[in-house]
Amino acid sequence: MTERINNIDMDRLKNTDEKIRKNGGHFTAEKHIAGEFHFDGSPMFTAELKSEIATFTMGADEPGVLGGMGIQPTPLNYLMMGVMSCYASTVAIQAAKKGIKLGKLKFTGHLYYDIGPVVEDLDFPIIKALNIDVEADMDIKEVLKLSERACPALYAIRNPIQTEIKQI
Numbered sequence: 001m002t003e004r005i006n007n008i009d010m011d012r013l014k015n016t017d018e019k020i021r022k023n024g025g026h027f028t029a030e031k032h033i034a035g036e037f038h039f040d041g042s043p044m045f046t047a048e049l050k051s052e053i054a055t056f057t058m059g060a061d062e063p064g065v066l067g068g069m070g071i072q073p074t075p076l077n078y079l080m081m082g083v084m085s086c087y088a089s090t091v092a093i094q095a096a097k098k099g100i101k102l103g104k105l106k107f108t109g110h111l112y113y114d115i116g117p118v119v120e121d122l123d124f125p126i127i128k129a130l131n132i133d134v135e136a137d138m139d140i141k142e143v144l145k146l147s148e149r150a151c152p153a154l155y156a157i158r159n160p161i162q163t164e165i166k167q168i
Contacts, residue, residue, distance in 0.1 A: 005096035006105070013093065042069035066118060079157075080109045084132060086153035091134070094146045104137035130157065 003010040020027045035047030043059025050056075060075050062068025073081075084107045095102055112128040134144060148154055 005099070006092040006102050008093055008096040010096065013096070042071040044068055044072070045075075066115060076111060076113070080111055080130070083130065083153040083157060084109045087132060087147060087151045090147040090151040090154075091140070091143055094150060095140060095143045098143065100138070100140065100143065102136055102138070102140070104135065106135040108133040108135075 002012075016027065033047050033049060035045055037045050042061050044062060045060045046057055048055055048057055058078070059072040060078060061070055061072040063074055064070040068074075088105065088107050091105065092102070110129075110131040110133070112130075113126055114124070114128065115126070116122050117124060117126050134140075
């Protein structure tokens with residue numbers, strides 16, 4: 001039976017680690033998502049997301065203050081969910097690698113932003129700050145620091161990503 005620490009399959013993690021070591025520290029991957037904006041009703045945008053074994057259709061609306069329906073989660077809700085869930089998993093992985101078995105791990109995200117530039121042609125930052133509060137049943141400050149460096153979603157929001165937008 002496979003060992004699971006913090007809901008992490010340690011055998012699978014070890015296999016991935018071996019592949020990374022054999023490939024000079026690399027294990028490249030890609031994500032591709034197609035979505036569509038809808039001109040009537042809610043959700044305003046839908047996209048099909050795929051996991052290893054399932055497919056999900058996710059919907060998003062803009063809030064009423066931006067003229068949206070406000071029924072579905074907003075794109076920023078998904079941004080926060082993505083960052084927080086990625087960081088949470090990374091914390092669980094880093095703790096498991098150290099043999100630390102956690103009994104409680106909760107996250108609360110706080111996003112501070114200004115929608116002025118979304119509505120008006122203004123040139124100042126929209127996103128002001130993202131703060132994440134972590135509650136655990138033991139002191140895991142060292143694990144949190146390791147996880148900050150290892151979390152792909154945190155990396156993505158802290159570092160500019162080469163982005164190309166083109167009409168096809």
